[in-house]
Amino acid sequence: MKGVEIRLQVQYRARVDESIEACHARFTAGMQQFGPPFGWQDLEPPPAPYIKPASGDMIGVEWFRYPIKGLKLQITAQHRHELSIGTDKDTSDDRLSIEFKTSNKALDYRAILREHFPKLIEAYRGYRAWAVFDYYGGRYTDWNWGPWLGREATNPSYQRLCKEPGVDIDGRNNIFTLEPAVFWDNELCRRALGYGPEEVMRRLQGHALSVQPLLDGVYVVFDDDPALTYERFLEINKQFKELLGIA
Structure with a gap:
């Protein structure tokens, strides 16, 4: 069977009074408490997402590639000074995602959902998380590719x-x-x-x-x-x- 794309997504309510660095330090400490496939025990953690001053960027992005081929993590952080205190939408969230394919023989998809994904959520202190399976969610909500690719x-x-x-x-x-x-x-x-x-x-x-x-x-x-x-x-x-x- 040809493997499908999986993305594990975790979201965190970013706050003006909590820096990107503080959030990342807490997350790193949590990830260093457990090992493979997602934990950072015995691994060098990535730096916090960085937004250059006066760059005009609204987000900072940091990638981390695991020793397991085909497994990668992305951390996206919102610019704290650009957050509106009244903003109450997920467009103001910090985000964490891990991507891999079900065909990856180094990873057990069932064990990931039952055992390892919860550890990731707990380390990131997310408020919502989900496992995207082959983009079925997008197809279910508001779009599908028709015969004319519309x-x-x-x-x-x-x-x-x-x-x-x-x-x-x-x-x-x-x-x-x-x-x-x-x-x-x-x-x-x-x-x-x-x-x-x-x-x-x-x-x-x-x-x-x-x-x-x-x-x-x-x-x-x-x-x-x-x-x-x-x-x-x-x-x-x-x-x-x-x-x-x-x-």
């Missing part, structure tokens, strides 16, 4: 949300797309679902592959099949959005 709307619910003021779709106050594995902190659960992580666990226990508390939130694995089909992805969203009460 963009075709495929999800009317998503299109409706786009028109609602104040909704940060799959951002700080909304949960719309259910990826194979997800994490939501307490604040996101309450803002997006109207109830806390404990209720999420109650609703999903016995239905999802794995449901567990993480930080002050909940980590869920809906499916860990490295050969996941798009049809199954749609089934996951239909079944579990109904259980969660997501429109």
Whole structure:
């Protein structure tokens, strides 16, 4: 089987009163507590993302390539002086992502979702995280490649949300797309679902592959099949959005 692209995405609410360097130091300390495949035990950690003064750049980006071929990490940090105190959208988030392919024989996709991804989330102190499988999420929300390579709307619910003021779709106050594995902190659960992580666990226990508390939130694995089909992805969203009460 040809491997598909996987991206593990973690997002952190950047704050004006917390420097990029302080966030990175905390993250580095957490990553040095565990080993392969993602941890930095016995590895030289990357420097904090840097934004040149007066460069006009709004973000800083730092890459880290692991000893495992085909495994790379990217850290993106927001310019603190450019953050508006009133900004409450995920466009103001710091971001962490790890990329690899399911065909990488040095990596166990199932073990990554069940064991290693939660460690990454905890080290970064994210408020939301998800595992992107072959870009199914983008296809599910608002686009698909048609016969003429154009963009075709495929999800009317998503299109409706786009028109609602104040909704940060799959951002700080909304949960719309259910990826194979997800994490939501307490604040996101309450803002997006109207109830806390404990209720999420109650609703999903016995239905999802794995449901567990993480930080002050909940980590869920809906499916860990490295050969996941798009049809199954749609089934996951239909079944579990109904259980969660997501429109």
